[in-house]
Amino acid sequence: MLTPEEWSALWLSLKVSVWCVAAILPPGVLLGWLLARKQFYGKALVEAVVHLPMVLPPVVTGYMLLLALGRNGWLGRWLHEGLGVSVAFSWKGAVIASAVMSFPLMVRAVRLAMSLIEPRLEQAASTLGAGPLRVFFSITLPLAAPGLVTGAILSFARSLGEFGATITFVGNIEGETRTLPLALYTYTQTPGTEEPALRLALISMAAAFAALIGSEILTRRAEQRLSGD
Amino acid sequence: MLTPEEWSALWLSLKVSVWCVAAILPPGVLLGWLLARKQFYGKALVEAVVHLPMVLPPVVTGYMLLLALGRNGWLGRWLHEGLGVSVAFSWKGAVIASAVMSFPLMVRAVRLAMSLIEPRLEQAASTLGAGPLRVFFSITLPLAAPGLVTGAILSFARSLGEFGATITFVGNIEGETRTLPLALYTYTQTPGTEEPALRLALISMAAAFAALIGSEILTRRAEQRLSGD
Amino acid sequence: MLFLDVGLNRGRFRLEVRLECDEGVTGLFGPSGSGKSTALGIVAGLLRPDRGRIVLDGETLYDGADGVCLPPHRRRIGLVFQDSQLFPHYSVKGNLLYGLKKIPERERRFAFDGIVDLLALRPLLNAHPRRISGGEKQRVALGRSLLASPRLLLLDEPLASLDTGLKAQILPFLQKIRDELKLPMIYVSHALPEILQLTDRLAVLDQGRILAAGRLDEILQRGSEARHFGPDNILAVTVELHDLESGCTLARFGNLPLVLPLRTDQEIGRTAYVSVHRGEIALSRNAVPELSIQNQWPGRVSKIESRGSGVQVYLDAGVPLIAEISPRAYRELALQEGEIMYALIKTRSFAYLAARTMLDQSASP
Amino acid sequence: MLFLDVGLNRGRFRLEVRLECDEGVTGLFGPSGSGKSTALGIVAGLLRPDRGRIVLDGETLYDGADGVCLPPHRRRIGLVFQDSQLFPHYSVKGNLLYGLKKIPERERRFAFDGIVDLLALRPLLNAHPRRISGGEKQRVALGRSLLASPRLLLLDEPLASLDTGLKAQILPFLQKIRDELKLPMIYVSHALPEILQLTDRLAVLDQGRILAAGRLDEILQRGSEARHFGPDNILAVTVELHDLESGCTLARFGNLPLVLPLRTDQEIGRTAYVSVHRGEIALSRNAVPELSIQNQWPGRVSKIESRGSGVQVYLDAGVPLIAEISPRAYRELALQEGEIMYALIKTRSFAYLAARTMLDQSASP
Amino acid sequence: ASLTNALTEIAKPFEAKHKTPVRLSFAASSALAKQIEQGAPADVFISADTQWMDYLDGKGKIDRASRVNLLGNTLVLIAPKGKGFPVRVDKNFDFAKALKDKLCTGVVESVPVGIYAKEALTHLGWWGGVKGRVVGTEDVRAALNLVERGECEVGIVYETDARQSKKVDIIGRFPDDSHTPIVYPAARVTPSEDARKFLEHLRQDSAGKIFARYGFKRLAE
């Protein structure tokens, strides 16, 4: 049904998106919690930096990633020479590009959910002998579950559709970095390829649909768990 | 300090973003509420359609907008011939492109916040004689305020950074549709223009910063209002 | 007048309630988890029953057969929630005004200032509802409901978390709105004396069913519900004579003559409620002459229950009575079901319920 | 042993509390908004005071000067919130187990099954905490705190929303854990009889300040706090004699002899608490001979307050008493402050508080 | 990007012959140039214009000796199929008047096709009249697409692209002297043997035929 190229693009896209969500979930939750619960100096600055990739054109973000994490970039060189890790022009780089682009969505969703939690529930847990860590994992996090799900689904979707930063940062290499959007782009660059382009668009939609229906179930379960329906 | 072109791009970006947020706020709130509170047939489908623009590469979204709302698009023709309204190649089209791209963010944020509201507060209001409309506007909406603010800031940021759908749908016309990202893109496409590109990037960041600090104040106020701090 | 006949299934709990409430106050009484809040929710329109009918003053609020179901805001029924449910985005004042604002001036039944002063809320008006104490919340919730000028008021344990001082101020006020505004109320409480200050028309709910409804004396007559009123035996007695000489009030309880502590404020010929704790009823196989204990009633032992520290002896003395005796006494008496025993009750063991209030205004339809 | 001396500013409210609690139960009593919940929050570590010191069993929990402030989870102080605060993402069972799970087996003071049965929670174990009734929530909260095996238990009106039947089951259980486990408790309630079933060591809070603390009889001695106990005069009396012949118990109240209803279960020589409602104290300018009213005490009128329906007359009869008379009686008597009046109280007007409980276990340090 | 299909086709025989896989990365010349500047592991760079090749050359990122102008292209004026109007491509023609609505091409400041188009229009004296009606697009494909959809009355694109579309008519060709020559330079980035071989392969006749089929002009060195 699907050509090998399409399979490869679909598979790559899913891999990148899943890794992206997995990678930003922990720091996103942590930062969302910090922003929701703590007052600290430079909070607005942190906010702004996190949101920056949304505000700049993706190409610029991709370029900045390239500057930082490319083989000659200050961080990239260190990673490459020091640890032998190279992210540029590999699917790992695509994950990084997606992660940077989706991070603000995750942070915001988590922050929103956490700011709406009743803090007295956390207090109740602490009087039952739960230390901050247990309170966080057994009370705060589960109560913010709808926010985590929302953050995850937004990030996943964003990541599935990520194009500008990815192509700028890691290029468009089949089997390595050519995700669905990049494959789609490649087709649109050549005339007379409406049909495969459409197929790819449909594949993207199908992937998104599946993810969204899954998330819908998760969301509903998270909501119901709290409301007891 | 800024060149006229930069001013024009900045001004246009702000105009487009503000209009975009204003335009999607009401339907976003409505849809978010529906998704949070009602069970209906085809709910997952609605979800999926709303999120589609996130999942597809922006260029594809722009292309689909063109198909629908271009002069020869089925909807665009009707708008053009019937009402004399033309959105293609105008800043209004840029607003539409941004709106479509940001809509899922708004809907999700509102939905998340509304699903975390205590429904018994709405019941309390109804026993005090408030009809569904008053309950919605005096209870549900204010209680979901943090979600609205989050949705608005995410949409605003997304809209400030929107590039792919915009350039595809309304092109890059100076003074009409050349927003900051499009202007920035122009520079990144020519060698040796790092300096003006950097200036534009800084302007984008400054605009985003201002918006984020504003939103931070709003968010904090919304959170405090509910917690009473 | 409220007529209610509804059924609702809530998972492990099933409510089946048929109830008629007249003008005045109806007390809704029952143990924790018996369905009191659920019943109020149905009347207010917050819960949709599975079947049945609700009619208020001739207007059908709900009819399962016709599919009629008036939404809560069109019922004009006030509900004070057990857990106050104040709006966190309004100040205390905003909460109080919420219902009031939309009522046309001339339909308002209470003045804002009057309610604020009555409930001692003046210093809190600008406070945030999350920053006030538990009792303060409950007062705000009560005020908020009153200010919305409902035509029926449902009160879900409104005074449970208030101190006696405040209770003593608010109860007379509720009496006043009962009498002067003729605002009908359903008053949920587990404190019988508190209910009795407002009404002696009760409905007793248990496990989702109305066990008994009507005037307390009628309920007591039927007897089997006595255990719901806790460790006290509640007796509805008819006052017959105040004997100033001997310092007693004489009354009749069913066919039995009763010697009570003197209380001249109880009107002769009227019903008064007195309580006597199970533990203060002694049992004897024979009447004991020449004893200071003046109330000695023969009755048949209908049931014996051994529970915890004491043995519960159910006595049918024309009316039901429950005595609690020590296991040792039980052994020594070698008590059997079906035997005739004398219940001995000291005059001073009786306490008057709803002592300093006239009960009858609300009781007569 | 808990020592507490803290100050906290909360906007319009200022708490200044100095309190020592011994083993056993301390009742915290005060009107709505007086700072009871705030004080508990400080002890539990949920609120950080501005200044002061908290020491529990020799361990400093908080010291404003040193900056010591132990976080709540390291204090091992249980707190039953006034508004139960159950975790909505756990079932009832999950809530109960929350604190228990992390306690090593041998440090557990309560068995899960025991608590579940005591609090009648068995049928609810799998229910969602938003789907249970108000009283059920409160029971779950109580069970949850107990199962966490705290070394001090703070109870914020734990029984306010429970029916008498449940109360009557839970109170003896609290007595038991007080006596057998020697678990110290601070018990907030506005129901004095309820407190007195557990303890007669009280702290009376008003507007953020401790007005009085100690045994109830000592507090009553000092007098000025009498008004906090509501419309009843509470008297701590020493039981002297049970006169079976005349059916009275004789007691001494300060220097005054007292004739009370007979209650042989009150031990001779011990302190008993009796209450008499203000409205049941009659005033007379002279002692009235040959009257059935046996208690006639002279006292000086120290204050007259006209309030609502009645006139409050404060009488200093060695100990303070408050009588409420009708405005008409007030006019006819032409009462003046400073006058000597006789307070006439019928024997039957006295009611025993905490009647069927031994108070003294917790009272003696 | 215009080279996508042609290069994919040309790479196949090379892979077969040398048993080395060819990894192609298609993106805007600018993006590719910057990636190479940042150390992308590329062997050969083919640019759609000279400026980005010059840019890399200036940074010493390519092997200057290996640089060749591989291909050329022609700039054409197109209109939706059947909607064209007669155009004479010379200075006397009042193009501004003949054009009723919008003209699309690449962004005239940055996208190569747009830069060439502006040069040509200026050269012909048409620029002043149409300036405000030029819709810049992200790349040449987008411009072509807009014309295909009839959103723009005319467009300026490369002949290679125009020829492959069945929905547009070429209504005019811009003379080569009206703009900087359109060349596709190629160069080695690394001195590897494979790179040399691939560059060689591109210049062979077999490759040339494929390029020609897609409408490219083969440039003599």
Ligand SMILES: Nc1ncnc2c1ncn2[C@@H]1O[C@H](COP(=O)(O)OP(=O)(O)OP(=O)(O)O)[C@@H](O)[C@H]1O
């Ligand atoms: N939302 C709900 N869904 C399902 N069952 C519920 C729900 N709320 C309460 N219940 C159950 O219904 C029964 C009646 O609850 P209800 O709140 O009416 O009791 P109540 O008489 O008000 O008790 P209380 O005096 O403790 O407040 C209880 O067994 C309770 O567990």
Ligand SMILES: Nc1ncnc2c1ncn2[C@@H]1O[C@H](COP(=O)(O)OP(=O)(O)OP(=O)(O)O)[C@@H](O)[C@H]1O
């Ligand atoms: N979070 C808060 N911030 C500021 N003030 C508060 C806050 N919570 C309560 N207060 C105020 O502090 C005072 C004491 O409140 P607290 O809750 O301690 O009273 P309480 O004695 O427990 O009363 P109740 O019996 O009504 O529960 C009240 O005047 C209340 O309005």
Ligand SMILES: [Mg+2]
């Ligand atoms: Mg209830």
Ligand SMILES: [Mg+2]
């Ligand atoms: Mg409190």
